[in-house]
Ligand SMILES: Nc1nc2c(ncn2[C@@H]2O[C@H](COP(=O)(O)OP(=O)(O)OP(=O)(O)O)[C@@H](O)[C@H]2O)c(=O)[nH]1
């Protein structure tokens with residue numbers, strides 16, 4: 001859930017998607033502005049935080065970057081429980097990863113927080129010549145399922161900040177002032193818009 | 201053979217390449233961050249104090265080496281193999297006594313660390329890998345790697361995907377030769393045990409084993425003994441059920457041994473598996489500096505998997521005061537991550553891990569705890585998969 005304290009909002013965000021789809025790369029691009037040609041595989045999950053200024057408020061994202069391999073699936077509820085937002089990532093060069101993304105959407109629809117803001121990210125958009133999933137197909141699917149959709153590239157940075165920004169804008173503001181599980185109200189000023197910390 | 205020879209004594213080569221850094225007062229004041237390679241070739245980023253600690257550790261490793269050589273000179277080259285007591289009553293009591301003395305000496309010695317040059321030999325003998333290897337034909341590993349060459353499975357595809365994503369930038373692991381060796385070990389194992397196949401996390405474990413052991417084949421056997429004998433069953437299979445069990449056991453242990461921390465984390469709704477999953481699946485390979493990780497493995501291979509609990513508890517215990525001041529999940533993770541990444545002196549960690557104050561645990565108590573947790577974990581995983589299947593039914 002997102003929580004408000006003055007003009008500051010804390011929001012738990014989870015990234016889900018097939019192994020190698022680019023979840024960690026998207027986070028690294030967003031949080032540190034970097035891209036690594038070879039990003040270490042994530043085991044369990046990694047935690048990051050990043051603050052964004054949106055209109056008159058700041059949103060502090062607490063980001064859970066999860067492991068993509070199928071068998072890690074059984075750990076996922078721990079990360080999406082109570083999440084205010086989710087980015088479901090697939091790789092536009094892999095139809096398998098798109099099917100996996102759909103399964104995640106389904107699971108979140110049934111098990112996740114009903115007010116969750118869900119984004120679908122078609123990542124590796126820079127690899128146009130290897131594309132297997134058309135933007136049209138993904139857009140139609142996203143519309144049918146009430147997600148918003150963007151094609152992103154962690155490599156070129158295209159649409160990376162945008163997708164987080166868009167989520168921040170869509171987070172429900174009028175939450176009751178009581179603390180939902182796992183969230184703490186912040187009323188000290190955010191540490192500047194690029195203040196970031198990370199954990200793995 | 202498999203192109204592993206050139207990395208023989210890799211660790212030792214690195215040692216000679218690394219300049220001993222003697223920071224000046226000026227750089228100390230500036231508190232600059234430096235990048236350098238540790239004894240296993242990993243790039244470490246640290247401040248001047250970290251460099252000093254690593255230099256001290258290097259000196260301690262040398263001293264520890266001298267202690268091992270002295271014992272070999274005194275007791276014979278393979279003295280540590282004669283530490284099992286009670287095998288056959290024919291043993292003369294004097295021999296039994298010396299075996300007992302050896303066992304006590306060895307346990308202490310191993311907790312203080314096995315020198316990197318002796319690691320391959322000692323691990324191989326004491327972990328049970330040598331015994332495992334001796335039960336199959338000499339050519340087992342060669343035959344296995346030949347037989348599976350060119351085969352493509354879900355596991356091999358995932359392994360190929362992860363090869364360049366395993367300690368990228370390492371001067372040997374991240375080369376064609378390194379990737380090829382890691383691939384053979386992981387692919388070979390995926391065929392040896394198709395229930396495990398390939399589980400992400402094993403790439404990091406196998407990579408470190410390759411760096412330590414002298415040959416690829418020995419690394420393979422170390423991986424086999426680890427998964428088949430040392431660790432709890434099903435740690436890496438389909439649902440990671442074994443790992444789920446370990447997490448629950450650990451949670452209970454933390455409540456018993458560090459009640460204040462446990463209560464505080466509970467209040468923050470911090471589930472310890474948020475951080476401990478990676479510890480248990482990679483055996484700290486992704487969290488601790490290399491020599492510290494390997495010092496933990498020294499003890500795991502001799503004393504067993506419960507050592508993981510000792511070490512995990514110690515990480516929390518060391519930072520008790522700081523952890524009690526946290527207000528937020530993110531802060532807890534930052535404290536733990538900063539701590540693990542900077543544990544350059546293995547003794548800082550192991551002293552706490554094996555401190556009597558933390559209370560002793562036995563393999564027995566851990567096994568009992570595991571038995572207790574298993575049904576609950578199975579039930580949960582089962583319910584979950586039923587739920588997921590039912591969504592798919594709805595779809596159709
Ligand atoms: N060309 C291109 N490559 C990318 C992009 N994003 C990620 N990659 C590469 O794809 C590989 C996998 O990226 P990761 O970010 O590690 O993928 P992940 O989803 O976190 O994978 P797991 O941790 O295994 O679940 C890495 O080698 C990245 O460099 C992108 O936008 N374009």
Ligand SMILES: [Mg+2]
Nearest residue numbers: 023024041042
């Ligand atoms: Mg990742």
